[in-house]
Amino acid sequence: MLARLDRAGFSVSAECRGESGAIGGGDFYTIAVRAPGQIGVVVGDTCGRGAEGEAQLSRILPRLHELALSGVSPGALLTELNRTVVSELPMDRFVTGAAFELDVRAGTFTVANAAHVPAIVRRARSRYVSVVGRPSGSPLGIAKNATYLAERHELSRGDVIVLMTDGVLEAVESDLVTMSTLKRLLAEASGGAREVHRILLQKFEECTKGRRADDMTLLVLEVTPTASWISRDRVERCACLS
Numbered sequence: 579m580l581a582r583l584d585r586a587g588f589s590v591s592a593e594c595r596g597e598s599g600a601i602g603g604g605d606f607y608t609i610a611v612r613a614p615g616q617i618g619v620v621v622g623d624t625c626g627r628g629a630e631g632e633a634q635l636s637r638i639l640p641r642l643h644e645l646a647l648s649g650v651s652p653g654a655l656l657t658e659l660n661r662t663v664v665s666e667l668p669m670d671r672f673v674t675g676a677a678f679e680l681d682v683r684a685g686t687f688t689v690a691n692a693a694h695v696p697a698i699v700r701r702a703r704s705r706y707v708s709v710v711g712r713p714s715g716s717p718l719g720i721a722k723n724a725t726y727l728a729e730r731h732e733l734s735r736g737d738v739i740v741l742m743t744d745g746v747l748e749a750v751e752s753d754l755v756t757m758s759t760l761k762r763l764l765a766e767a768s769g770g771a772r773e774v775h776r777i778l779l780q781k782f783e784e785c786t787k788g789r790r791a792d793d794m795t796l797l798v799l800e801v802t803p804t805a806s807w808i809s810r811d812r813v814e815r816c817a818c819l820s
Contacts, residue, residue, distance in 0.1 A: 587615045587682050591775035592797040596632070603793035604631015605743045606639065610646035615682035618646050620655065621797055622675030622694060622718075623743040624667075631793060637666040638673070652677035652690035653728040656718065660692070660726075663719035672719035676711060676741065680733060682801055687739070690728040693717040695747050698757060700764050700774075702736025702801075707765045709757055738774055738800045740764060745794030746778070749785045771800035 596603025604624035624634045641662040655677045674694040680687040689711035696712045714727040767774045775798040
C-alpha cells in the first residue's frame with residue numbers, strides 16, 4: 579500500500595506490504611498530526627509474517643493509535659505499548675518498534691527504539707547522512723516492566739528521515755550495522771521525500787527480484803519549507819495510515 583501525506587509542514591511517502599507483495603502482514607506505521615509543525619510517527623514489525631503477523635497486529639493497533647494521538651513522548655509511548663503487547667500477545671511473540679516526535683518549531687526530533695531498525699537522516703544544509711535512534715531496549719512484549727530511553731536531535735527545514743522495517747534492511751544491506759548502502763543511496767538522491775522513496779524502493783525491488791520477500795515498510799519524511807507557517811485550524815488532529 580503506497581500512501582502520501584503533505585500536511586503540518588511535512589511531506590511523507592510510505593509503502594507497507596505483506597510478504598511477496600500482498601496487502602497486510604505484520605508491519606505497521608502510524609502518523610499522528612498533533613499540532614502545527616509537529617507530528618508523531620511510529621513504525622514497527624510483529625514477529626509473524628503475512629496473515630499471522632496481521633492477526634497479531636490487529637490486537638495492538640487500537641492502543642497504538644490511542645497512544646499516538648495522546649501526545650505522550652516517544653519513550654513513554656513505547657513503555658505503554660509494551661504493556662499492551664505483553665497482555666495481548668502470546669509469550670513467544672514480540673514486536674519491534676521505534677517512536678518519533680518531530681517538532682519543527684522547536685527544531686528537534688525525538689526518537690525511542692525498541693530493538694527496531696534505526697533511522698537514517700540526511701541533513702539539508704550539509705547533505706551529511708547519519709544513522710540515529712539505535713535501540714535503547716528490548717523488543718516489546720519481552721519484559722512487562724521494560725522502559726525505553728529517548729534521544730533528541732536537531733531538525734531543520736529540508737531534512738529527510740528514512741524509516742523502515744527489517745524487510746527492507748535485510749534485502750538491501752550486506753552490513754546491517756553501518757547501513758552503508760542505504761546511506762549512500764540517500765546521500766546521492768537529489769530530491770525530497772518522494773524521490774528518495776522511489777530510489778530506495780527501486781533498490782529493494784532489484785534486490786528481491788525472483789525471491790520471496792519478508793513484510794516490508796519504507797517511510798520517508800521531509801521537512802518542507804512551509805513547516806512553521808501552518809495555522810492550527812488547518813491541521814487535522816490525526817492522520818493515521820497503517
